[in-house]
Amino acid sequence: xxxxxxxxxxxxxxxxxxxxxxxxxxxxxxxxxxxxxxxxxxxxxxxxxxxxxxxxxxxxxxxxxxxxxxxxxxxxxxxxxxxxxxxxxxxxxxxxxxxxxxxxxxxxxxxxxxxxxxxxxxxxxxxxxxxxxxxxxxxxxxxxxxxxxxxxxxxxxxxxxxxxxxxxxxxxxxxxxxxxxxxxxxxxxxxxxxxxxxxxxxxxxxxxxxxxxxxxxxx
Numbered sequence: 001x002x003x004x005x006x007x008x009x010x011x012x013x014x015x016x017x018x019x020x021x022x023x024x025x026x027x028x029x030x031x032x033x034x035x036x037x038x039x040x041x042x043x044x045x046x047x048x049x050x051x052x053x054x055x056x057x058x059x060x061x062x063x064x065x066x067x068x069x070x071x072x073x074x075x076x077x078x079x080x081x082x083x084x085x086x087x088x089x090x091x092x093x094x095x096x097x098x099x100x101x102x103x104x105x106x107x108x109x110x111x112x113x114x115x116x117x118x119x120x121x122x123x124x125x126x127x128x129x130x131x132x133x134x135x136x137x138x139x140x141x142x143x144x145x146x147x148x149x150x151x152x153x154x155x156x157x158x159x160x161x162x163x164x165x166x167x168x169x170x171x172x173x174x175x176x177x178x179x180x181x182x183x184x185x186x187x188x189x190x191x192x193x194x195x196x197x198x199x200x201x202x203x204x205x206x207x208x209x210x211x212x213x214x215x216x217x218x219x
Contacts, residue, residue, distance in 0.1 A: 038177070039065035047174075051159015056140075056152060060110060060179040064157050067173035069164045070118075090122035091204060094170070095211035097139060097192035103218050104182050111182050111217070113153070115139035115192045116175035121204060123166030133198035135161035136208075137176050141215075142189040153180040161196065182217060189214050 035046040044067040053062060098113045121131055140154040155178050164171035192211045198204035 035063045038063050042175075043068060044173075044175075047159060047161075048157075051134075051157050054154075054156045055178070056154040058152055058181040058183065059155055060181075062155060062157075062176065062178045064159065065175050065177065066161065067175060069167045069171045070169050089203065089205055089207075090124050090127070090165075091196060091206040092120045092122075093194060093196070093206055093209065094118040095192050095194055095209065097211050097213040098141065098190040098215050099213035101216045101218070104185075109181060110179050112177065112179050113215075114175055114177040115155075115190075116173060117194045117196075118170035118173045119161070119163045119196060119206075120168055120170045121163050121165045124203065127165050127201060127204070129165055131163045131165055131171075131198045131201065131204050133161055133163065133196050133204060134158060135174050135196045136194065137174065138193040139176060140191055141180075142191070152183070153178075163196075185217050185219060187214055187216050 032046070032049065035048055039046040042065055044065040046063065047066045048062065048064040051064065053064075055062060094117065096114075096116045096118075098115055102111060104111060115137060117135065117137065119135075121127075136156070136158040138154075138156040141152055155176055157176050161174050162172060190213045192213075193208055194206070194211070195208040196204075196206040
């Protein structure tokens with residue numbers, strides 16, 4: 001199976017390339033600095049080492065970035081502005097599994113991809129201004145060739161995620177960026193599972209939700 005890349009080609013490709021090389025060394029400080037620079041280039045912060053990471057053998061470099069709230073924010077108090085019954089959870093999320101059409105560069109054997117979640121938490125009575133919860137992102141691809149159904153390019157990260165409460169369209173974003181070997185050309189189905197929970201405020205919870213997409217890899 002072969003999974004291809006989901007992010008922007010330029011800056012991200014250049015940033016993950018040296019990190020993929022560094023991942024084969026024991027220089028953890030160098031890798032940490034490269035991750036830091038990568039996330040800062042997107043306006044975020046590196047949180048890779050703060051969580052638990054699991055990946056398949058065909059995945060190389062991995063960077064998990066915490067990105068800030070949306071630039072155009074509106075703080076809302078849902079409990080005060082509406083007399084309607086509140087939903088079961090104040091959390092909504094927009095999931096982005098790997099998708100798109102990507103061309104493998106001549107001589108290249110891997111691609112850069114990502115999956116991400118934008119989180120919005122409504123302002124309910126008794127909530128703080130910020131939720132300090134834990135997010136789990138599980139992203140993978142499936143071979144669409146003759147063999148069919150082969151799981152590959154799997155990445156799972158669970159770790160602390162901070163979300164501003166009452167901010168729209170989203171109060172925080174977490175993105176997993178990774179490098180994966182390209183073993184198959186054509187259409188590849190992709191899947192993303194996501195969940196979020198605040199241990200201090202049990203009502204702030206987003207159950208495991210799945211999103212699907214696809215990407216096409218060409219030479």
